[in-house]
Amino acid sequence: MSSQLRGRVLIVDDEISNLKALKKILNVEAFETIESIDGTSALQKFRDLSPDMIITDYRMPEMNGMELLKAVRQFDQNVPVVMVTAFGTVDDAVEAMKLGAIDFISKPISRKALLKVVQDVFSRIRPKPNTEQSEDLIGNCSQITQLRRTIHMVAPTKASVFIEGESGTGKEVVAKAIHRASDVSGELVSINCAAIPENLLESELFGYERGAFTGANGTKRGLLELANKGTIFLDEIADMPTSLQTKLLRVIENGKFYRVGGTKPTQVELRIISATNSDVQQLVEEGKFREDLWFRLNVLHFQLPPLRERGADIEYLADIFLQNAAVQYNKNGLQFSKESIMLMNNYSWPGNIRELLNIVERAVVLVDGFEIRPRDLRIRYQELKAKSVGGATETVLSELSGDDLRFPMGTSLREMEETVIKKTLDALNGDKALAAKILGINVRTIYRKLQGELKKL
Ligand SMILES: Nc1ncnc2c1ncn2[C@@H]1O[C@H](COP(=O)(O)OP(=O)(O)OP(=O)(O)O)[C@@H](O)[C@H]1O
Ligand SMILES: [Mg+2]
Incomplete structure (x- = not known):
């Protein structure tokens, strides 16, 4: 599999030990790497060596990852850039998304997370049939x-x-x-x-x-x-x-x-x-x-109105973007689940239409099957939380989950528990902290109850 995914990755980090670690993981999987210890040399190497993607640390002296991203976008609107951020810095991540980063990885970087992101990128890099995305001003509101x-x-x-x-x-x-x-x-x-x-x-x-x-x-x-x-x-x-x-x-x-x-x-x-x-x-x-x-x-x-104030346009635009991406990536018959649409309607869209476009396109590439579910959207759930004040979190959740759960007589409590936890996590895009809050248990309990199951979520 890895030989088919070969590609060239520019990695940027001011710490040599990090660079070495990234290089090793990627090289083992047959990705070629180019290393840079600062933004300026990274920019030069990007121009000289045309890597297929860039993975950059966010926090660096002189030029930080965001500035590098901005500079790169001046030459190339499309090259995938992945930002490495310290755990929990959501604002940075949102900002990076707005500027066109396609994904981010939290520190400390796990081998698995890194390879997943890189493989996602390479599975979607293909000649773009139509780079001029949407020339028209679409919208019904x-x-x-x-x-x-x-x-x-x-x-x-x-x-x-x-x-x-x-x-x-x-x-x-x-x-x-x-x-x-x-x-x-x-x-x-x-x-x-x-x-x-x-x-x-x-x-x-x-x-x-x-x-x-x-x-x-x-x-x-x-x-x-x-x-x-x-x-x-x-x-x-x-x-x-x-x-x-x-x-x-x-x-x-x-x-x-x-x-x-x-x-x-x-x-x-x-x-x-x-x-x-x-x-x-x-x-x-x-x-x-x-x-x-x-x-x-x-x-x-x-x-121009922000997307969150455009009502039914969110769904309308999402559908158009879905159809376009489906053609581009040769995936027909895709649609959003009811829960996904509710999630999109409840999200605050800090990056507006650009963010919607990115999220839908990424979901189309990554989805298994024909239905795009909340977790495929990988929306920053923290944003949604920020929007739901007090008891509104529960309202959002009930909207998200839609159907009630039913259990046949004879279902064990253990099975019920497991199902409820899994469904809740699913609706919350895998946000364990929020799921625990809503279920009235602590996060550790979620881990304990699901054990092996969690890995799949
Ligand atoms: N009404 C629309 N219909 C379809 N696509 C749109 C619409 N508005 C924006 N887009 C798409 O969203 C993305 C962002 O749009 P654009 O670059 O015009 O935003 P912007 O306001 O200039 O953003 P920035 O402040 O970041 O420069 C582009 O890919 C664009 O094609
Ligand atoms: Mg602009």
Whole structure:
């Protein structure tokens, strides 16, 4: 089996002993490894050696795992990145998911957990028939229907659009939709202001003339020029340094700017769409974002709703994602169990649509059989718990489990106990601590009662 799963894994950890341990486990299973002791060298090796996946420690001096992930995503949207986090740091894990990590492993790493994750990854790496996931703004809820209408109304006006919304709510999808609907001859050019180092941002946007700085061996056109007659999408605009904010304001006012080191102004005509998930109003109040620029960018304001507020859309989108993934991975006839749908409806979706897409796709790949059950979704149950205050936990649970348990006369108490515990764990995605709380026993009792059974859960 392992020879068929061979692949190349970049492992990153600042502790050599950890690297050695990971390497050994992976090599024995015939995975090739590339090792790095810090983020910077990892990034270099990633670019030079094109590994199939990356496993990185989260906590590292200098560049941490999350920063590495962000940097990698600048070059490659798809390479699977697995984050190794200290046990119990759920926030880190959620954050990593939002940024496109596909999984995480808790420390201390067990051989079994590591191999499972790696094998999952390699069983799903295959040529993607359609990398351009979903170009369309899918959704049936009133906010999205209204949004689609507004887009079509305002697209031809060329007015600046400001899109606000939590991570993964579809800001980029909306920007693309506006550009398409505006029917202009130019391109949509995107730049992520948070991902590009401050000192490079200016030359990226405005371009430069030969000799403007060391290394400027020729003239380079900036993104604003490339977007001429089209649209520039300034993502994470809140991270634009103030000096550039001033220059951008001038471009908006008269359509002119100078390349770095240039003396002749360049004239452009374009629409500006900007997006952020920070509270810009507050940044303006704190004096960190120019108010006059904000007024100019914010002519039309789009507020994207978080997924948890989109009601029936959760199920609607999940179904579409399920169908798409089923085609992509050649698994027909899949559907969600009733409990899974309830779980999805009760979850808070901190990573919004991106998270839903990831979770559904992962479930499709991993599921055995035709029904996707709660545990296949591997939703971070802690999030659900956070949502259920007080007695609401029980309500969530009863919704989750749906059907009552029935036992024929003559069933032993022991068997009943076992079934109840197993069903509860199943509904809770294997969360033993919560199961114990709900059942009114302690975790140790769960282990004791189930013994060998637990391993299978
Ligand atoms: N309405 C939608 N219909 C279908 N897919 C969507 C929709 N909105 C978002 N998506 C998908 O969800 C993922 C995240 O969307 P997008 O990148 O636009 O989010 P974002 O708000 O820009 O996130 P971030 O703040 O992290 O940059 C993408 O894969 C996108 O295709
Ligand atoms: Mg985005």
